Amino acid sequence: xxxxxxxxxxxxxxxxxxxxxxxxxxxxxxxxxxxxxxxxxxxxx
Amino acid sequence: xxxxxxxxxxxxxxxxxxxxxxxxxxxxxxxxxxxxxxxxxxxxxxxxxxxxxxxxxxxxxxxxxxxxxxxxxxxxxxxxxxxxxxxxxxxxxxxxxxxxxxxxxxxxxxxxxxxxxxxxxxxxxxxxxxxxxxxxxxxxxxxxxxxxxxxxxxxxxxxxxxxxxxxxxxxxxxxxxxxxxxxxxxxxxxxxxxxxxxxxxxxxxxxxxxxxxxxxxxxxxxxxxxxxxxxxxxxxxxxxxxxxxxxxxxxxxxxxxxxxxxxxxxxxxxxxxxxxxxxxxxxxxxxxxxxxxxxxxxxxxxxxxxxxxxxxxxxxxxxxxxxxxxxxxxxxxxxxxxxxxxxxxxxxxxxxxxxxxxxxxxxxxxxxxxxxxxxxxxxxxxxxxxxxxxxxxxxxxxxxxxxxxxxxxxxxxxxxxxxxxxxxxxxxxxxxxxxxxxxxxxxxxxxxxxxxxxxxxxxxxxxxxxxxxxxxxxxxxxxxxxxxxxxxxxxxxxxxxxxxxxxxxxxxxxxxxxxxxxxxxxxxxxxxxxxxxxxxxxxxxxxxxxxxxxxxxxxxxxxxxxxxxxxxxxxxxxxxxxxxxxxxxxxx
Numbered sequence: 001x002x003x004x005x006x007x008x009x010x011x012x013x014x015x016x017x018x019x020x021x022x023x024x025x026x027x028x029x030x031x032x033x034x035x036x037x038x039x040x041x042x043x044x045x
Numbered sequence: 046x047x048x049x050x051x052x053x054x055x056x057x058x059x060x061x062x063x064x065x066x067x068x069x070x071x072x073x074x075x076x077x078x079x080x081x082x083x084x085x086x087x088x089x090x091x092x093x094x095x096x097x098x099x100x101x102x103x104x105x106x107x108x109x110x111x112x113x114x115x116x117x118x119x120x121x122x123x124x125x126x127x128x129x130x131x132x133x134x135x136x137x138x139x140x141x142x143x144x145x146x147x148x149x150x151x152x153x154x155x156x157x158x159x160x161x162x163x164x165x166x167x168x169x170x171x172x173x174x175x176x177x178x179x180x181x182x183x184x185x186x187x188x189x190x191x192x193x194x195x196x197x198x199x200x201x202x203x204x205x206x207x208x209x210x211x212x213x214x215x216x217x218x219x220x221x222x223x224x225x226x227x228x229x230x231x232x233x234x235x236x237x238x239x240x241x242x243x244x245x246x247x248x249x250x251x252x253x254x255x256x257x258x259x260x261x262x263x264x265x266x267x268x269x270x271x272x273x274x275x276x277x278x279x280x281x282x283x284x285x286x287x288x289x290x291x292x293x294x295x296x297x298x299x300x301x302x303x304x305x306x307x308x309x310x311x312x313x314x315x316x317x318x319x320x321x322x323x324x325x326x327x328x329x330x331x332x333x334x335x336x337x338x339x340x341x342x343x344x345x346x347x348x349x350x351x352x353x354x355x356x357x358x359x360x361x362x363x364x365x366x367x368x369x370x371x372x373x374x375x376x377x378x379x380x381x382x383x384x385x386x387x388x389x390x391x392x393x394x395x396x397x398x399x400x401x402x403x404x405x406x407x408x409x410x411x412x413x414x415x416x417x418x419x420x421x422x423x424x425x426x427x428x429x430x431x432x433x434x435x436x437x438x439x440x441x442x443x444x445x446x447x448x449x450x451x452x453x454x455x456x457x458x459x460x461x462x463x464x465x466x467x468x469x470x471x472x473x474x475x476x477x478x479x480x481x482x483x484x485x486x487x488x489x490x491x492x493x494x495x496x497x498x499x500x501x502x503x504x505x506x507x508x509x510x511x512x513x514x515x516x517x518x519x520x521x522x523x524x525x526x527x528x529x530x531x532x533x534x535x536x537x538x539x540x541x542x543x544x545x546x547x548x549x550x551x552x553x554x555x556x557x558x559x560x561x562x563x564x565x566x567x568x569x570x571x572x573x574x575x576x577x578x579x580x581x582x583x584x585x586x587x588x589x590x591x592x593x594x595x596x597x598x599x600x601x602x603x604x605x606x607x608x609x610x611x612x613x614x615x616x617x618x619x620x621x622x623x624x625x626x627x628x629x630x631x632x633x
Contacts, residue, residue: 001298005306007116012305013366015303020362025353027085033346 080149080342083256084429085352090263091255092339092356093363094427095329097270099185099394099425101364105324106373107389109304112320115310118365120321121311124332125361128322128534131527132331132491133357135498137349138510149341149438151334152617153624155494160502165617170490171334172435173610175481178333179432181475186425187236187243188217188395189418196414199407201399209400213392228592229472237467244456244463247426247443251433252452254357255342258431266423273416273423274367278411281374285406292381300377300385304369315554319541320532329357332491335431338438350515363424367459371417375401394421433459445619452464464608465602471591472595477602485574488542492535495527504528545573 082088099299109117143154151171155164195201201209213219250258284297311317330336343349372393376385379401388397395416396451402413433455440451466475498507508524546557563569569576578583580596587597 001302002306004306005115005302008118008307009301009305012115012118013369015367015598016358016362020355020358022143023351024089026516027351027355030348030351032085033348033514036185 047275051273061129068303073123080255082342083260085347085632087256087260087264088339089352089359090267090354091259091427091431092336093359094267094423095335095339096328096356096360097267097363097424098328098330098428099391099421099424100328101360101368102371102421103391105328105364105368106304106371108320108324109369110373110386110389111273112317113308113314114303115305115307116139116309116311117317117321120318121324122327123258123320124318124534125357125529127526129325129329129331130357131523131531132495133329133353134350134511134523135399135443135495135507135527135531136331136336137340137343137353138507139498140337141343141345141349142510143337144341144343145345147442149338150435151160151337151443152439153442153620154337154341156621158306158497161501162621164497164612165499165621167490167493168334169610169613169617170486170493171337172439172613173606174333174482174486174490175335175432175435176458176462176609176613177478177486177606179429180459181466181483182425182432182480183244183247183459184236184240184463184467186422186429187239189425190243191235191239191440192217192395192399193415193418193422196399196402196411196418196489198599199411200215201403201414202407204400204403206397206400210396214393217470218467230468231471232468240463243426244459245427246578248452248456250426250430251437252449254432254448257350259434262430263427266427270363270420270423270427271367273546274363274371274573276416277413278367278370279374279422280409281296281371281378284375284378287378288335289379289381294382295380297374299382300374301370303382303385304373320542322538324536326487326491326535329360330428330431332487332489332494333432334435338435339431341438346514348514348516350511350519354517356454372398379404382465384449434533439616439620443616443623451578461592462605465605469598470603472598474598474602477599478606480572480577481603481606481607485542488535488539490541493605495532495535499528499532513603543574545570547571589622 067333076490082091109115109121138155143149143151145159146157148154148157150168150481151409152165152168153172155168157164158164180490199210204212216233217236218233230375252258253261281297282301286296286298291296328334343352373385373389376389376397380388380397398417399414402410402417404410405413408513433452436455437448437451440446440454441448446454468474468633498504504524505529507527508519512519544556544567547570548556557568569581571577571582580599583596585596587600588594
């Protein structure tokens with residue numbers, strides 16, 4: 001495997017893995033919102 | 046006079062009691078949002094499972110090697126950021142908006158967004174597409190289930206690659222017809238039994254509801270899929286040279302090199318950009334109505350921005366990290382680069398992979414077979430469950446059906462639509478479903494939903510809807526992207542599919558335009574929408590020697606799909622009338 005291909009693969013796969021991990025950890029660490037009453041239900045238009 | 050007054054009071058009382066009774070009865074019949082997601086992680090895993098499908102492992106690497114290797118990832122990620130992510134946010138926002146107003150299927154989600162009646166009929170696409178795709182997708186899913194069991198039973202041990210390939214043809218009845226039968230019909234018994242079992246599993250899980258069924262499967266299936274994927278990826282990357290006699294390129298690293306070595310010159314080729322945008326479109330399961338349906342069970346002030354982002358990137362992880370590291374490197378390892386370049390495609394999963402695994406000895410080949418087909422099964426079932434929910438939501442919301450009843454009706458409809466794809470597989474009915482529901486319908490629906498969101502409702506109101514309850518700060522740049530870039534992206538994809546010029550995988554637009562200006566003709570590719578629609582290049586013959594031709598079966602399947610759409614539109618029409626009646630009585 002050429003150095004260029006290896007660097008490209010590790011960079012892309014590493015970046016994608018890091019992004020997924022970041023967002024997933026953010027989801028896990030964000031506290032749940034208290035339940036709220038649903039009120040208005042009008043059409044947008 | 047007194048008698049008359051008494052009578053009036055008496056009748057007024059009777060009327061009031063009757064009216065109250067009627068209102069109560071109508072109220073009881075009105076849709077109730079009993080369904081809910083059990084947890085945020087469960088919702089994200091279910092959404093990611095909806096997106097992760099067989100294409101992540103089989104379509105993405107093939108597209109990459111055909112379109113510039115590593116450089117393909119650049120237009121691919123650009124398409125994800127400019128089209129994929131905005132579409133995810135739009136669908137999540139539309140779904141939550143409709144769900145808050147008691148609608149969980151796209152016809153009435155759209156109806157809640159615009160007063161114009163036509164939008165609910167546009168929303169029919171969001172059910173039709175799913176019914177069409179689930180009908181053949183469940184069949185493929187059943188292959189993965191059968192092949193998992195075959196791997197456990199070590200059915201492929203000692204077979205050469207031609208025998209493994211022939212075993213699949215025999216199993217699915219790909220090239221054969223029923224003995225002694227004049228029609229090109231085939232009834233592959235084991236494949237049908239496996240299909241019925243797979244359909245029953247799907248229906249049972251759907252009948253258990255969101256948190257009790259779909260979410261549980263996602264929580265078990267997605268981690269298992271990741272474990273199986275990582276196991277196979279490590280095996281593929283560490284495989285190296287296999288020492289196949291006379292094969293210089295039989296090395297998994299040569300496969301990885303071919304897949305990841307960036308050919309930057311391909312970036313100036315519009316075909317590569319179109320292929321990348323198309324891949325993003327199909328991998329995220331956008332334009333189907335499934336995301337709308339799942340998101341409609343999210344509460345009004347709960348986050349959708351971060352959830353959509355996490356589920357979307359999770360799909361990208363499975364595709365870029367795992368999908369790119371399994372099939373191509375292993376196949377190149379044993380078959381060589383030239384063979385893979387010429388033969389890489391969807392059917393490799395069943396016709397080639399079992400043979401490649403069998404090279405690893407009994408224990409490892411069994412483990413790898415189970416991991417591979419198990420992975421595909423979980424990828425498939427988490428998607429097919431998502432496809433079943435919009436139709437069930439319509440039946441439950443609008444026709445007050447119980448979940449069990451709605452799941453059984455779904456099962457019956459899927460069975461009716463799926464049987465032609467099985468019986469007439471070899472004459473192209475399967476491909477016809479895939480083309481019209483799994484390709485064309487998605488793009489049309491996505492384009493219309495973006496127009497509704499960004500232009501009819503207005504991107505400002507839509508933006509506020511996405512931002513409500515958000516756990517991340519939304520980048521403002523996405524406002525103009527949603528209004529201009531995303532619709533243009535989809536229009537370009539649609540038009541390029543509509544008039545795609547001939548040339549196999551080396552489509553040449555320049556040459557096509559040259560031909561248009563010099564000869565006044567356009568060389569339509571056989572798989573362009575125009576060529577498919579009008580059977581260009583194929584003689585229009587329905588019967589030959591008294592027997593129906595492949596064209597007859599193709600057009601019959603189109604008729605069936607058209608009738609399905611019309612039937613769904615009629616159901617939506619009836620439901621809308623019911624809603625109007627109910628609203629009148631409630632108001633009075």
